[in-house]
Amino acid sequence: MSAIQKNLVEKNEEYASKFTKGHLALPPAKAYLVLTCMDARIDPAAAFGIDLGDAHVIRNAGASAKDAQRSIIISEQLLGTKEILLVKHTGCDMLTFSNEDAHGLVKKNLGASAAAEIGTLNFLPFSDLEQAVRDDVEFIKKTETIPKDVTVSGWVYEVETGKVKQIV
Ligand SMILES: [Zn+2]
Structure with missing residues (x-):
């Protein structure tokens, strides 16, 4: 077992021994979703006030x-x-x-077959943070796959301070 796996087992035993929320319903109780980055410095539950069972993250x-x-x-x-x-x-x-950088890394590190497998995959990088928030909110508002009555807002979380700032 790797050290990472061992950590999971040990910490989970501790967690499960005090766990009391097994009754929660499947749909999020507060009927909202948070879409955020996978960045390891973001703790959505703590930073955005999400209790277990309240929202999709x-x-x-x-x-x-x-x-x-x-x-x-x-x-x-x-x-x-x-x-x-x-x-x-x-x-x-x-x-x-850039997309070019990412494709270059795949080809160099993983080889031609991997590069062929992903084809022209868009890695969706961006160069302006606040503009990227506005663009994504725009995408959500425009796409037919998300109902028009869904409330949408866009935010920036500062990893340096722990604070959020509303952009749209
Ligand atoms: Zn990120």
């Missing part, structure tokens, strides 16, 4: 609405969420590379 590289589209549809159509909080953050890795 969708995470991917850069908090991309396009990348999250499948999960957003499931959240809203099958599990009844009605509001979206989109939270990108300062110091995001998505600000540091």
Whole structure:
């Protein structure tokens, strides 16, 4: 067992020994979803006030609405969420590379077959953080896959201070 696996087992034993929330319903109690980045410095439950069972938290590289589209549809159509909080953050890795860079790394590190497998995959990097928030909120508002009565807002979380700032 790796050290990481051992940590999971030990910490989970501790967690499960005090666990009392086994009765929670499947649909999020507060009917909203948070879309944020996978960045290790973000603790959505603590930083955004999400109690267990209250909301869906969708995470991917850069908090991309396009990348999250499948999960957003499931959240809203099958599990009844009605509001979206989109939270990108300062110091995001998505600000540091281009599609060309990412494709170059795949080819160099993983080989030609891997490069062929991903084809022209868009890694969805961005160069302007606040504009990227506005663009993704725009995408959510425009796509036919998300109902027009869903409330959408866009935020930036500062990894340096722990504070959120509303952009739209
Ligand atoms: Zn990020």
